[in-house]
Amino acid sequence: MNMLLTFWRSTIGKKVVMGVTGLIGLGFVIGHMAGNLQAFSGAEKLDAYGALLHGPLHELLLIARVVLIAAVILHITAAYQLTMISRAARPVDYAGRKPQVSTLASKTLKWGGVLLLVFIVFHILHFTIGTVHPDFVDGKVYRNLATGFEVKWVAAFYLVAMIALGMHLYHGAWSSMRTLGLARQSAHPLKRYLPVALAIVISLGFAVIPLAFLLGVLR
């Protein structure tokens, strides 16, 4: 227990916690995206998948929820404490210092992270609990998507949140690779192939669902 506390109190410990909890989040979003894409196979398929999660796999879902909530809390706490540590290390900024790419990246990470948190709360109230959904029917996952995305500003909010998710994954993946020494500072941000590919595939993989309902490809 003592060793765990000492580890958590160190800067590197917090960075490792951020990386591990980030990976847990990444695993979840990849699984969730793959599940959502079943919407293209029709309402029956998607609803059957939902029924499987809430029925026979219910216990697994409960465990995943607990792990995910713990991961999100640890991820945010470590991020906040690391920001405070780096602020305390340099309370006054260098005079005449122009904002650098890394400063911009960490700002995007922070504010994108806050937007994602707001999105996740809204999203659970929208599609899981149904309180902010105009016509929620328990167990009718496909129907809930179709009627939920009929509200245009909500669909637009999802698309903006998916851009934030892509940017968060990009910067998060890149900074983890830098921390682990897996990548050297490359000249061009788009040459960071793994983070770029991850961000594009995952944000597009999610965004195609509201887009398909908006464009009438799914109805």
Ligand code: HEM
């Ligand atoms: C366009 C993008 C998305 C769509 C269409 C979507 C769709 C859904 C639907 C339909 C559910 C309810 C499933 C059910 O109860 O059977 C759900 C649950 C959930 N989604 Fe999403 N989702 C999207 C993006 C995301 C993202 C980006 C995250 C996280 C970063 C996320 C996190 C969650 C969580 C935590 C739940 C609750 C799972 C549970 O505990 O039951 N979703 N999503």
